[in-house]
Amino acid sequence: MNTLTDALHIPDTQSERDDRHLAIQRVGVKDVRYPLQIEVAGAVQQTAALWALDVALPAEKKGTHMSRLIAWLDALALSGDVLDAATLRERHAAMLDKLGASEGRIEAAFSFFIRKRAPVSGLQSLLDYQGRWISETRHSLAPDGQPTSKTSVWAEVAVPVKSLCPCSKEISDYGAHNQRSLVTVRVELLQPVPWQELVRFAEDSASSEIWPMLKRPDEKWVTERAYENPKFVEDLVRDVALRLNGDARIGRYRVDVENFESIHNHSAYARIERN
Numbered sequence: 001m002n003t004l005t006d007a008l009h010i011p012d013t014q015s016e017r018d019d020r021h022l023a024i025q026r027v028g029v030k031d032v033r034y035p036l037q038i039e040v041a042g043a044v045q046q047t048a049a050l051w052a053l054d055v056a057l058p059a060e061k062k063g064t065h066m067s068r069l070i071a072w073l074d075a076l077a078l079s080g081d082v083l084d085a086a087t088l089r090e091r092h093a094a095m096l097d098k099l100g101a102s103e104g105r106i107e108a109a110f111s112f113f114i115r116k117r118a119p120v121s122g123l124q125s126l127l128d129y130q131g132r133w134i135s136e137t138r139h140s141l142a143p144d145g146q147p148t149s150k151t152s153v154w155a156e157v158a159v160p161v162k163s164l165c166p167c168s169k170e171i172s173d174y175g176a177h178n179q180r181s182l183v184t185v186r187v188e189l190l191q192p193v194p195w196q197e198l199v200r201f202a203e204d205s206a207s208s209e210i211w212p213m214l215k216r217p218d219e220k221w222v223t224e225r226a227y228e229n230p231k232f233v234e235d236l237v238r239d240v241a242l243r244l245n246g247d248a249r250i251g252r253y254r255v256d257v258e259n260f261e262s263i264h265n266h267s268a269y270a271r272i273e274r275n
Helices: 003-008 066-079 085-099 166-171 195-203 216-228 233-245
Strands: 024-040 043-057 104-117 124-141 147-164 178-189 250-260 267-274
Touching (some): 024 104, 024 195, 043 085, 085 147, 104 195, 147 166, 147 216, 147 233, 178 195, 195 233, 233 250
Antiparallel strands (some): 024 043, 104 124, 147 178, 178 250, 250 267
């Protein structure tokens, strides 16, 4: 038996023509866990990402080649490349070429760490954040009516912070209810923005940032810092958006803030988008 010869005669059903005349905007694989390297604060971190890869399929094509998407992922892992915006854009183009597609999308969700120094004691520890890369190529019409193609690269961070209610502080004889909040910032990168800087957009806007390890003097500092800097969920989302508005490296964005309320069994939520 000649395995290579036999393989050449196996029918390629996916490449057959489809007569239903329906294009598919997105077809591919999702929830694929594969290694990823990123750079944070000047150091390379090895992490594992949950990937979703897809392409657009023309109406006349029956199917896409799913295995080529996994092969693309494996080639990225073997390359040892540290994934940044420029590399992602380049690799995205290679994926489309490999699949014979003109439109497609890549999404990778992962954890990364930043070493933080406690505000008073100076103790150091690692805080985890959730990051996400998104790259998308889509067709549109130019102002002159001609078809054009654009690739957008987005970075997203989910940042835990502390918020304290201004109303509670105002009406209470002592104390004020406060809680942990999650600020999720998704930005279109017109120029590179380091992960640690994306995190600071959220942490600098909160009642207080948080740390994994604190001693009593640090706890006192955090408690008083939040009390002196109360923020409604509306304040927090607006303050993050204002910081993003002032940064020329950022195009479109979406900011979500969720306060895990300490005096309610529900969350307070706010969103600002710039399209």
